[in-house]
Amino acid sequence: MEPIDQPCLSLTGIQLGLPGARRKPLELVGALPAGPRLAVVGSRAAHRHVLRALGPIVEAAGLRGWALISGGALGIDGGAHRAALERGIPQLAVLPCGRDRVYPPNHARLFGGMVASDCAGLLFAHPPGTETNREMFASRNAIVVGLADAVLVAEAGLRSGSRGTGLLGLRKGVPVAVLSGSAGCGALIGAGARALGEAPLDSDPERLRALGCSVGAWLDELGGAPPSAADPITSWPAHLAWLAQLLDAAGPAGATIDAMPDPIQAAVALCEAELLGLVCEAAAGRWFALGQRPS
Numbered sequence: 001m002e003p004i005d006q007p008c009l010s011l012t013g014i015q016l017g018l019p020g021a022r023r024k025p026l027e028l029v030g031a032l033p034a035g036p037r038l039a040v041v042g043s044r045a046a047h048r049h050v051l052r053a054l055g056p057i058v059e060a061a062g063l064r065g066w067a068l069i070s071g072g073a074l075g076i077d078g079g080a081h082r083a084a085l086e087r088g089i090p091q092l093a094v095l096p097c098g099r100d101r102v103y104p105p106n107h108a109r110l111f112g113g114m115v116a117s118d119c120a121g122l123l124f125a126h127p128p129g130t131e132t133n134r135e136m137f138a139s140r141n142a143i144v145v146g147l148a149d150a151v152l153v154a155e156a157g158l159r160s161g162s163r164g165t166g167l168l169g170l171r172k173g174v175p176v177a178v179l180s181g182s183a184g185c186g187a188l189i190g191a192g193a194r195a196l197g198e199a200p201l202d203s204d205p206e207r208l209r210a211l212g213c214s215v216g217a218w219l220d221e222l223g224g225a226p227p228s229a230a231d232p233i234t235s236w237p238a239h240l241a242w243l244a245q246l247l248d249a250a251g252p253a254g255a256t257i258d259a260m261p262d263p264i265q266a267a268v269a270l271c272e273a274e275l276l277g278l279v280c281e282a283a284a285g286r287w288f289a290l291g292q293r294p295s
Contacts, residue, residue, distance in 0.1 A: 006030075006115060008099060008124075018146040026143075027099055027128075030114065030121030033067035033090035038219070039148035039169075040068060041141075042076025042155040042162050043182070050155045050179065051079040053199035055086075056212030057152065062089035064219050069094065069148055071140055072122075076154045076162070078107055081114065090119040092147070096140035098128040141165045150175040150222055152215070153193070156184025166193060177218055179211075180290065186280045190254050190288035194218060195280070236278060243269045247279065247289040254286035 008027040016026065038061045040054065058068055058080055068084040070077040072093035084091040093114060097103040099122070102111060114120040125140045126132075141161055145151060151169040153176065156162035163184035169176040170192055177194035178185035189195050196214045200207035236244045243266070247255050260266035270287055273279040279287050 013146075016147065018143065024127060027124045028121055029099060029124070030117075031090070031119055032121050032123070033069075033092055033119065036066050036149040036223075037069045037092070037147060038066045039144050039151045039165075040070050040076065040080040041144065041151065041153055041165050043157060043160065043184075044073055044075035044077075046075035046079065046155050047199075049201050050076065050181075050199045052203060053179065053208060053211055054079045054154065055083045056208045057154070057215050058083040058089060059087055060212040060216040061219060062087055064216060064223070066149075066219060067091055069144055071096070071137075071144055072104070072107060072111070074104055074106060078110060080154075081107075081110055085110070085113055085117065085120065088117070088119065092121050092123055094123045094125060094140050094143050094147070096125050096136035097132045098126045098130045099124045100128040101130070101132065103132045137161055138164070142168060145169050145172060145174060148174060150177070150219070152176075152196070153178045153185055153188060154199070155179065155182045156188070158183045158187060160184050163188060167191060175222055177215075180280045186288055187254075189280060189290055190251075195290035197277070236273075237276075240269055240273055240278070243273060244278075244289055247287060254288050256285050256287070258285075 006029050008029045010025045011028055012025050040057065061068065068080060068089055068091035070080045070093060072081065072095045081091060081093055095103060111122060115122060125143055126136060145165060145168050151166060151174055153162055153166040166176050166188040176188065177196050178188050179199050180186060180195050181198040196218060197211055199211065246260060257263045257266045270279060279289055281287055
């Protein structure tokens with residue numbers, strides 16, 4: 001991709017409201033959308049059905065006055081940026097590079113379209129002449145979280161930067177939600193993230209609309225009264241309360257069937273709870289209650 005040669009604005013971390021001091025200024029090309037901002041992040045090797053769900057998610061946020069922020073990467077990031085661009089929703093891409101070496105180059109047309117719009121911008125995390133390397137992605141993710149009022153992780157592996165972004169949000173007190181269905185998102189649920197449901201495998205418009213409504217309801221909560229911290233056991237059927245108690249006691253590490261008093265009974269109960277949308281299997285054999293908070 002050709003260097004971004006349009007006028008840029010040099011901004012300090014203090015001017016951007018970023019926590020902590022950044023010695024090097026960041027360069028902004030285009031517009032800096034006002035808050036609130038929803039960060040939508042996820043896997044580079046994203047599944048098609050998750051990418052398809054990004055449209056309703058971004059639209060639900062835009063209808064409520066939320067801007068989008070993401071990292072401009074392949075996969076979920078790029079899908080979220082495209083959805084916002086198509087809908088005219090204000091957005092910002094935080095890129096792990098300087099404006100003379102834009103990364104990833106595959107998104108040349110996408111970034112060009114964003115800059116051409118009057119409601120989107122590109123924020124370069126490093127000065128011109130900086131070679132992009134793996135370590136820069138962590139600093140980019142920290143800026144995304146620092147500028148976000150909420151974080152939604154759409155898909156993540158157990159050992160991924162997307163899961164790390166969600167964990168960073170939780171540690172900094174930023175509201176974090178996930179789409180269940182991937183191992184990394186399941187682990188984030190166990191760490192305290194809000195579960196918003198799973199992206200439908202088909203393109204059923206009703207199911208996609210329902211997912212958008214779920215995201216919208218979460219954002220509505222963030223705009224008003226904070227989510228209730230009630231014990232998740234209260235929403236479980238009475239005959240599964242024992243399972244909810246075991247999962248809650250296991251905390252962010254998750255619970256395994258072998259560690260339960262009756263593995264056969266536990267397996268049957270977990271299957272029922274999964275069908276009811278109460279649990280998810282984050283990693284092989286490790287189960288979490290959806291919406292569970294760390295003990």
